[in-house]
Amino acid sequence: MPTALPPLYPITLQHGLVLGAALFSLGMIGALTKRNAIEILMSIEVMLNGVMVTFISFARHAQGPALGGQIFAIFIMTVAAAEAAVGLAIVIAVYRLRRSVAVDTVNSLQG
Amino acid sequence: MAEVAWAIPLCPLVAFVIISLGARRSPGFSAALSIVAVAVSLVLAVGVIADVLAGGHVEQSRVWIPAPAIAGPIVPLNAAALQSGAAPQPFSIGFQVDALTAVMLLVVTSISFVVQIYSLGYMRGDSGFARYYAFLSLFSMSMLGLVLANNFLALFVFWELVGLCSYLLIGHWHERPAAAEAAKKAFIVTRAGDVGLLLGVLFLYWHAGTFAFGDIAQMAADGRIPAGALTVGILLVFCGAVGKSAQFPLHVWLPDAMEGPTPVSALIHAATMVAAGVYLMARTFPILEHSSTAMAVVATIGGFTAFFAATMGLVSTDIKRVLAYSTVSQLGYMMLAIGIGAMSAGVFHLFNHAFFKALLFLCAGSVIHLVETNEMFEMGGLGRRLPLTTITMTIAALSLAGLPPLSGFWSKDEILGAALAGHPILFVLALATVGMTAFYMFRVIFLTFSGSFRGTGHVESHGEPISMALSLVILVIPSIISGFWGMPFAGNPFGRLVSGSAESTGFHPVVATSSVIVALLGIGIAWVMYGGGRIEAGAGLSARIAPLHQLLIRRYYLDDLYEWLVARVFLGIGRLAATFDAEVIDGAVNGTGALTVLIGGSLRRIQTGQVQTYAWALFAGILVLAVLLAGLRLER
Numbered sequence: 001m002p003t004a005l006p007p008l009y010p011i012t013l014q015h016g017l018v019l020g021a022a023l024f025s026l027g028m029i030g031a032l033t034k035r036n037a038i039e040i041l042m043s044i045e046v047m048l049n050g051v052m053v054t055f056i057s058f059a060r061h062a063q064g065p066a067l068g069g070q071i072f073a074i075f076i077m078t079v080a081a082a083e084a085a086v087g088l089a090i091v092i093a094v095y096r097l098r099r100s101v102a103v104d105t106v107n108s109l110q111g
Numbered sequence: 112m113a114e115v116a117w118a119i120p121l122c123p124l125v126a127f128v129i130i131s132l133g134a135r136r137s138p139g140f141s142a143a144l145s146i147v148a149v150a151v152s153l154v155l156a157v158g159v160i161a162d163v164l165a166g167g168h169v170e171q172s173r174v175w176i177p178a179p180a181i182a183g184p185i186v187p188l189n190a191a192a193l194q195s196g197a198a199p200q201p202f203s204i205g206f207q208v209d210a211l212t213a214v215m216l217l218v219v220t221s222i223s224f225v226v227q228i229y230s231l232g233y234m235r236g237d238s239g240f241a242r243y244y245a246f247l248s249l250f251s252m253s254m255l256g257l258v259l260a261n262n263f264l265a266l267f268v269f270w271e272l273v274g275l276c277s278y279l280l281i282g283h284w285h286e287r288p289a290a291a292e293a294a295k296k297a298f299i300v301t302r303a304g305d306v307g308l309l310l311g312v313l314f315l316y317w318h319a320g321t322f323a324f325g326d327i328a329q330m331a332a333d334g335r336i337p338a339g340a341l342t343v344g345i346l347l348v349f350c351g352a353v354g355k356s357a358q359f360p361l362h363v364w365l366p367d368a369m370e371g372p373t374p375v376s377a378l379i380h381a382a383t384m385v386a387a388g389v390y391l392m393a394r395t396f397p398i399l400e401h402s403s404t405a406m407a408v409v410a411t412i413g414g415f416t417a418f419f420a421a422t423m424g425l426v427s428t429d430i431k432r433v434l435a436y437s438t439v440s441q442l443g444y445m446m447l448a449i450g451i452g453a454m455s456a457g458v459f460h461l462f463n464h465a466f467f468k469a470l471l472f473l474c475a476g477s478v479i480h481l482v483e484t485n486e487m488f489e490m491g492g493l494g495r496r497l498p499l500t501t502i503t504m505t506i507a508a509l510s511l512a513g514l515p516p517l518s519g520f521w522s523k524d525e526i527l528g529a530a531l532a533g534h535p536i537l538f539v540l541a542l543a544t545v546g547m548t549a550f551y552m553f554r555v556i557f558l559t560f561s562g563s564f565r566g567t568g569h570v571e572s573h574g575e576p577i578s579m580a581l582s583l584v585i586l587v588i589p590s591i592i593s594g595f596w597g598m599p600f601a602g603n604p605f606g607r608l609v610s611g612s613a614e615s616t617g618f619h620p621v622v623a624t625s626s627v628i629v630a631l632l633g634i635g636i637a638w639v640m641y642g643g644g645r646i647e648a649g650a651g652l653s654a655r656i657a658p659l660h661q662l663l664i665r666r667y668y669l670d671d672l673y674e675w676l677v678a679r680v681f682l683g684i685g686r687l688a689a690t691f692d693a694e695v696i697d698g699a700v701n702g703t704g705a706l707t708v709l710i711g712g713s714l715r716r717i718q719t720g721q722v723q724t725y726a727w728a729l730f731a732g733i734l735v736l737a738v739l740l741a742g743l744r745l746e747r
Contacts, residue, residue, distance in 0.1 A: 031723075032723055103723060104723070106720075
């Protein structure tokens, strides 16, 4: 008689929160350190994903029907799509102007 | 007639407005208009006094500023309202006619009328002829309004108008630096007193809740105003009177005011300006008499001024200045009378003094008109050239010296009698002043009219112009007879009318005799020293007492002291304040600006334009917030 597999390790709230925080932090580090604007945009997407994971985790473990967190996640996805479109458009515009997408060369806002 | 007393100041006002609006292009018409206006006022004033003699008394008030307009953040406006929480009373404006007002109306309109007639001759051909008449009208209006006012607020308005008019008229020949400075001096010195008056009015209002003379007097009589507050309030009001009536120590402007045209001096000295201070004290006498301290102050200042000014009159060589010191001295008499409780005697002296002092000034004016100098040592022997002036001026001087039966005798003796009754020191001062007054007046008469002409150049003997001669004749009549109205033998009807009491002061044979003897002594000494126009004896005496003479000539160095005070102390304080303003206040303002620029300059360096720098700041901020929130959570 084969021994019973140990019970599947339950996914708790902490798992979700740690994953979310890790994604957010990784994204943040990327956003702060990368010079390429496209990489920064990608990092921001990762940060948004971290936030979404956090929302979903809370929604999953909340008492009763907590649709708020899930709806938020859907909203974030929508906004992220729009943001990616706008961001890429800007990046292309900047590239056309400067032949470069390195953010440290773009300092027209300097006071 | 008394019901239309408000029309009395209105007539000169109308004249002033019409002249100002365009009639001034015709000097003759302006003068005629002004004279007609004041003549109408004079007729009305006579009607009013007839009414008052028949027992009339009118007081009318209108709301001037309604209560809602003064309600607001400054409510409550007075201590009474503060305690009771009552709504503020509206400010009202109105006029009253009683014996005191009626007498003053008569004095002001009659003197103003005569002076305006006299000015026709004296000011003939002056380039500012119409302007002069416009201001004379405004001056009369202000003074008439002042005596008609039934409350402090209205009085103060007219009080300041009187000050303005005196400024304008003293400075009539403003192209002369001395006249312009005298005008400024008169305005500023009286203003120093006016500050006290304004404070006093507000102080009394704070405690009484009303500006009306009658109401305040009633509250003072009922003891509803604290004694200390009453003393402070009325003494502050007295400050105004000290400035206007040229009492020590604010007398310095009056001798300088001689720079104005002589008829203006007559008007200022007799009726419209300096009389205002005495009138104010007489009007507020029902309030004043409830504070014995204030009474003593008024009496002392008055008595001292009477003596002090007379000493300066002894040595002055300017004919108009002698008269000016005499005015200051006589005003001191009036204040003395009010201070010792003989209010009606003071007003009586004001009444008599107005006529003979106006006459003296107009006589001096006709002398100056002839010789074109004020220096008495350059006159002499003018009696033959100006017989009418000589006679009228001698009569006026005798009246001022207080010889019976001329008008000055009656009022002066009433004051002296009242002083003897309880104030021996003041009596002695006043008696000494009688002697000095007689001396300096006859010094003027002898130096001017007797002996031979000492001046240089040829003086044309043209006599007095007709309008001037007429004025002198008009004024000599009241100078002789006005005193009979207050004669003790007739029961002193004037005193009973003004004071409203039935009893009359008696005749003091001792006082009368001694004052006449002292006056004759003064005239005698003047005759010995200056009779026949001799000046050697006077010069010898002044050389022998040189330090004292110098002290008097320099007016006790008070003018120098004030000049030093203003030029050194006040200007020094002013400069200090200016430096403080420029360095400290402006420094703070400029420093704030410089600091802002500095901070901005250093902060702009963090604006790098690097997106990632901003992002770093953003996340650092979030981190700080997170730590703070966590800390808060832990504390709970």
